[in-house]
Amino acid sequence: MSLHRRLTIATGAALLSLAVAGCSGLGRSAVGTISYETGREVGVRVTSPSVNGCHRLAPAGATKIENSTLVDLVLYRTRDCKGKDSTYVASNTGDEIAPDTLPWRSYTVVH
Template identity: 55%
Template sequence: MPVTPPPAVTRRRTGIAAGAALVLCLAVTGCSGLGRTAVGPVEYRTDKDEVVSVNSPSVKGCHKMAPGGAREVVNETRIDMILYPTSDCSGGGTTYVATTFTDINSPRNAPWRSYRFVH
């Protein structure tokens, strides 16, 4: 014949299990607010032929480039990106650069001044 614990012990175990589940849910929710990154570098070449490398930038928001902008951008991250000729990721004249691809801007066009990720 199986032995069943008294009701008070059963309620205590249920309460402990419910409390542990609540703590785990809160921990997961808190951690989900951490910024995700685009794994890998974004490299670009400025008008002065300087190479700038940004390793694993955040997938959120607009990222400004060097003051002179960039003529060549290499996306070695795992997320596609959009290049903008403005410093605030606004306006038209954008270019879509898929992951592991490179974009070389024509000298007749304005340099890229910012980028954001497609996520």
């Protein structure tokens, strides 16, 4: 086998490895359950949400949350996961809004 052909095969294998590694997180989920209570005192459970993107909470928003997943969350008071008024909730912990504050309306997964 010629040196040129071996280099081509080695380069192809390296590029394939990088491509697979780059796509490995596309279908991943946060293993576990996120439970929250809405502003109308309705309980909601989300099982293994995707680690990608912004996730909206119920229209009434969330006033309490329990993060029983293997990853951390960032909660937002807006529907689009933007704004400075965010709250970090570590894996296997929870949080509750302070009295007279807006509920959380969306979250992202820290991965």
